[in-house]
Amino acid sequence: MTKVLVATVKPFAQAAVDSIKEVCEDAGYEFVLLEKYADQSDFVKAVEDVDALIIRSDKATKEVIDAAKNLKIIVRAGAGYDNIDLEAATAKNIVVMNTPGQNSNAVAELALGMMVYMARNKFNGTAGTELKNKKIGIHAFGHVGSLVGDIAKGFGMNVYAFDPFVAKEKIESMGAKAVDTEEELYSTCQYISLHIPANEHTKNSINYNLMSRMPKGATLLNTARKEVIDEDDLLRVFKDRDDFKYVSDIAPDCKADIENNYGDRCFFSPKKMGAQTSEANINAGIAAAEQIIRFIGKGDTTFKVN
Numbered sequence: 001m002t003k004v005l006v007a008t009v010k011p012f013a014q015a016a017v018d019s020i021k022e023v024c025e026d027a028g029y030e031f032v033l034l035e036k037y038a039d040q041s042d043f044v045k046a047v048e049d050v051d052a053l054i055i056r057s058d059k060a061t062k063e064v065i066d067a068a069k070n071l072k073i074i075v076r077a078g079a080g081y082d083n084i085d086l087e088a089a090t091a092k093n094i095v096v097m098n099t100p101g102q103n104s105n106a107v108a109e110l111a112l113g114m115m116v117y118m119a120r121n122k123f124n125g126t127a128g129t130e131l132k133n134k135k136i137g138i139h140a141f142g143h144v145g146s147l148v149g150d151i152a153k154g155f156g157m158n159v160y161a162f163d164p165f166v167a168k169e170k171i172e173s174m175g176a177k178a179v180d181t182e183e184e185l186y187s188t189c190q191y192i193s194l195h196i197p198a199n200e201h202t203k204n205s206i207n208y209n210l211m212s213r214m215p216k217g218a219t220l221l222n223t224a225r226k227e228v229i230d231e232d233d234l235l236r237v238f239k240d241r242d243d244f245k246y247v248s249d250i251a252p253d254c255k256a257d258i259e260n261n262y263g264d265r266c267f268f269s270p271k272k273m274g275a276q277t278s279e280a281n282i283n284a285g286i287a288a289a290e291q292i293i294r295f296i297g298k299g300d301t302t303f304k305v306n
C-alpha cells in the first residue's frame with residue numbers, strides 16, 4: 001500500500017491534518033503523521049519506508065533522502081523549497097514539488113499586519129503614522145507580492161513593484177507601478193516588502209546599497225527568508241539611520257544585536273507565522289496530497305521543481 005508521511009515540526013492546524021488524512025485514505029493510501037518531532041533523527045527514521053512525503057519548512061537533507069528507501073515524491077506544502085536538497089532528490093529520481101499560491105493570502109495578510117504594527121509604534125501608546133498615501137515597493141510580484149499589493153491598495157497606499165520575471169504590462173494590469181531596477185524601487189518607497197525566494201542569486205542580495213537609499217521613515221518588511229538579507233549591512237544601516245525599521249517573520253542571526261540596540265525599530269516573530277492559518281494549512285495540505293495522488297496515479301508532474 002502506498003504510504004504517505006506528513007512530517008511537520010511546526011504542525012498544521014488539526015482541520016488540515018484531518019483533511020489530508022481523508023484525501024489520502026480515500027485514494028487507498030496509508031497515512032502517517034510525525035508532528036513536533038524533537039530531533040532530526042526522528043524524521044530520518046520516519047521516512048524509511050514511505051512512498052511520499054509532505055513537509056513544511058522541515059529539512060529534507062541528503063541524510064533524510066538517502067534514508068528513504070521507497071520515496072518517490074516530496075511535496076513542500078508551501079512556496080519556498082530551499083529546505084530540500086534538490087540535488088540529492090534528483091540523484092535518487094525523487095520528484096520534488098511545491099504548492100504555489102496555496103498559503104499566499106495568509107502571508108500577505110501578515111505582511112500588512114506587521115506594517116500597521118510598526119507604523120503605530122508597536123501599539124505603545126505614542127502617536128504613530130498611517131499607511132494611507134505612503135509608497136510601498138513590492139520586491140517580487142508573485143503570488144504573495146501581488147496579494148500584498150491588493151491589500152495595500154485597500155489601505156490607500158501607492159503600490160510599486162520590481163520583478164524581472166514578470167512582464168511590466170502584467171504588473172501594471174494588476175494595479176502596481178512597475179519599476180525597472182531594484183535601486184529605483186528602494187529609492188522610491190518608504191515601505192519595502194520582500195517576496196523573493198532564497199537561492200544562489202538572492203542570498204545576501206538585500207544590501208547596504210539598497211537599504212540605505214530608502215526614503216526617510218524607511219520600513220523594510222521581510223516575510224520571505226532571512227538569508228536574503230546581508231546582515232552586516234543591515235546592522236550598518238541601523239547604525240547609520242535612526243529612522244530605519246526592520247520587521248521580519250524570520251528572525252535574523254543578529255537578532256540579539258538589533259533588539260538590544262534598536263529595540264523600538266524592529267520586530268521579529270518568535271516563530272515563522274506567515275503561513276500559519278487554518279485556511280492556508282488546509283489549502284496547502286490538501287493541494288500537496290492531491291498532487292501526490294495525481295503523480296502516483298497518473299504521472300502528473302505539475303509543480304515539479306527539480
Ligand code: 3PG
Binds near residue numbers: 058077079274
Ligand atoms: C512558504 O515557503 O510557503 C512559507 O515560508 C511558509 O512556511 P511554513 O510552512 O514553514 O510555515
